[in-house]
Each structure stands twice: as structure tokens, then as C-alpha cells.
Amino acid sequence: QLHKLVGHNGGIKCVAFSPSGEILASGGGEEHVRLWKVDSGKPLAQLGGHAGVVLALAFTPDGAYLATGDGQGKVRLWDVSTGKEVRRFEGHRGIVSALAATPDGRLLCSASIGSASFELRPLRTDPIALGAGGSSGATADLSTVWDDLASPDARVALRAQRALASDPEGGLRVLAKHMKPAQPIDAQMIAALVAQLTQTDRAAHRSARQTILEMGPAVELHLEQMLGACRDGKAAAVLGELLDELRVAPPSAETLRGMRAVTFLGRCKLAGARTLLEALARGAPEALLTQEARAALDRWQAGK
Numbered sequence: 001q002l003h004k005l006v007g008h009n010g011g012i013k014c015v016a017f018s019p020s021g022e023i024l025a026s027g028g029g030e031e032h033v034r035l036w037k038v039d040s041g042k043p044l045a046q047l048g049g050h051a052g053v054v055l056a057l058a059f060t061p062d063g064a065y066l067a068t069g070d071g072q073g074k075v076r077l078w079d080v081s082t083g084k085e086v087r088r089f090e091g092h093r094g095i096v097s098a099l100a101a102t103p104d105g106r107l108l109c110s111a112s113i114g115s116a117s118f119e120l121r122p123l124r125t126d127p128i129a130l131g132a133g134g135s136s137g138a139t140a141d142l143s144t145v146w147d148d149l150a151s152p153d154a155r156v157a158l159r160a161q162r163a164l165a166s167d168p169e170g171g172l173r174v175l176a177k178h179m180k181p182a183q184p185i186d187a188q189m190i191a192a193l194v195a196q197l198t199q200t201d202r203a204a205h206r207s208a209r210q211t212i213l214e215m216g217p218a219v220e221l222h223l224e225q226m227l228g229a230c231r232d233g234k235a236a237a238v239l240g241e242l243l244d245e246l247r248v249a250p251p252s253a254e255t256l257r258g259m260r261a262v263t264f265l266g267r268c269k270l271a272g273a274r275t276l277l278e279a280l281a282r283g284a285p286e287a288l289l290t291q292e293a294r295a296a297l298d299r300w301q302a303g304k
Contacts, residue, residue: 016057025066027054033068043247045083058099067108069096075110079154081259083250086154089121142170146178150257164264172272175261181280182287190222197238216255218287220246258289266296
């Protein structure tokens with residue numbers, strides 16, 4: 001047994017791996033879907049909104065989106081990186097029991113138990129050819145791409161990804177200018193922030209909490225170690241609450257930007273992309289950026 005994933009309150013009806021194998025989606029009787037990090041078994045996000053039992057899941061071929069179907073005939077499309085719903089399909093005549101996306105990501109097929117027909121729906125007006133090393137036919141605008149990669153709006157982020165794909169050399173220059181290996185987290189700084197959380201000053205409490213949450217998954221190990229060694233009941237309660245919040249919190253803007261940038265680098269055929277990934281992979285091991293860069297290099301090596 002690699003991991004035991006605990007979190008669902010009802011029966012699990014469906015599971016699906018992302019194309020990269022890094023994320024597992026699960027759905028069932030809770031009327032929502034959970035995303036899990038495969039290598040650690042930790043929860044990534046919780047996608048809520050279905051009014052019926054979730055019975056079908058399907059990732060798009062690029063792993064950027066997840067389609068979910070429920071017992072009320074509703075199909076929803078989610079941005080995996082933000083955990084936000086980006087599209088909704090209605091009008092299905094029965095329980096959505098199966099979903100599948102075409103290899104080019106253009107169409108989504110949905111099927112229903114007891115029906116001899118199925119439905120095809122357009123997912124995109126054009127496929128995304130990230131990092132193919134050639135032109136996608138779009139005019140690249142790299143002036144705002146670095147900021148747009150961090151946007152919580154999936155449409156803005158998609159525009160940035162298309163800009164990178166249409167001008168890989170220019171996009172690589174932008175990323176190389178901004179992206180640096182993740183630095184180790186200062187354990188003393190974390191201890192000081194946690195100490196502020198046990199104080200009565202509300203402003204200091206809010207500031208410390210926000211600072212810790214913005215660090216994302218990289219700070220979890222430090223908090224877990226502090227919790228294991230903690231002998232103060234109040235501090236232990238604070239640490240436990242922080243860890244619970246971190247495990248279900250949506251990714252920060254910086255995390256979103258890093259994941260989207262690494263996705264481009266992992267698919268880009270230019271030699272400089274691999275060089276940048278190798279540099280990022282030498283960052284602090286607890287950082288998600290480091291882990292994503294290493295995973296991208298592993299996929300590149302496996303595909304040689």
C-alpha cells in the first residue's frame with residue numbers, strides 16, 4: 001500500500017488519474033470531487049457544486065481540465081490548477097455515467113445508463129499545442145504573460161499559455177528571466193509567525209496566518225514537525241488548524257504561475273527549457289516548484 005487517501009464522507013463512485021499520473025480525482029456520494037497529489041497522498045483541492053452523486057470523471061489530454069458528471073444529468077468542467085468551475089453543460093437526459101475527452105481536447109463525450117445514445121460537446125474552439133516548438137497560428141503577446149500566468153481566471157491563464165506556445169523562444173526568455181530555484185523556508189521565521197498566531201493582537205494574527213498560507217505546500221512539513229514536538233495545547237490547536245487549512249486551500253498565485261510555467265517547459269522542445277527545468281529541480285526539495293520540475297524532467301527522460 002502506497003497511500004491511504006482519507007477524506008470522503010460517502011461512498012466513492014469514480015476515480016481518474018491525470019495524464020501525467022501526478023493527480024488523482026475521486027468522486028462519489030458527497031456531491032463533490034476531491035483532487036489528490038499521487039506522490040504524497042495529500043489532498044490538493046475540493047471541487048464543490050454538484051447537486052447529485054458524482055459518477056463520472058475525465059481529464060482533458062493536457063491535464064489542465066477535469067470534466068465531472070453527476071446523477072442529475074449535469075456535466076461540469078473545472079480548471080485543475082485553480083479548482084474553479086469554468087464551464088457547465090446541461091440538458092443530458094439521464095444519469096451521467098461515463099465521460100471521455102478526444103485526444104486533441106476538442107470534444108467531450110458523455111454517456112448515460114439506460115440510453116443507447118451519447119452526447120458530444122465542444123470543449124474548445126481550438127486545441128492547445130503547448131510547447132510544440134512551432135507556431136500555433138496565434139499572434140504572441142508576451143508583454144503580460146508573466147503576470148497572466150498567475151491569474152485565478154482560467155481564461156487569462158489560457159491566453160498566456162497560448163502566447164508561450166506560439167512563441168516558444170520568446171516565452172522561454174521571459175520565464176528564464178523570472179524563474180529561480182525555490183529557496184529553503186526559514187524555520188525560525190515560521191516559528192515566529194506561529195507564535196504570533198497564539199497572541200491576542202488580531203492584526204498580527206491575520207498577517208501571520210496569511211503569510212503562512214501564501215507559502216503553500218512547502219511549509220506543511222515544517223508545521224507537521226512543529227506539531228509533533230509541540231507540548232502546548234493552544235499552539236498545537238493553532239498548528240492543526242493551519243495544516244487543515246493548507247491542505248484544502250486553493251493554490252496561491254505564485255503556485256499557479258509556477259505550475260503553469262513548468263507545464264510549458266516540460267513540453268517545450270528547446271534545449272533551454274530543459275536547462276531551466278534542471279536549475280529549478282535543484283531548489284528546496286519541499287517546494288512544489290522543485291517537485292514539479294523534477295517530475296517534468298522524469299517525464300522527459302521516460303519519453304526519450
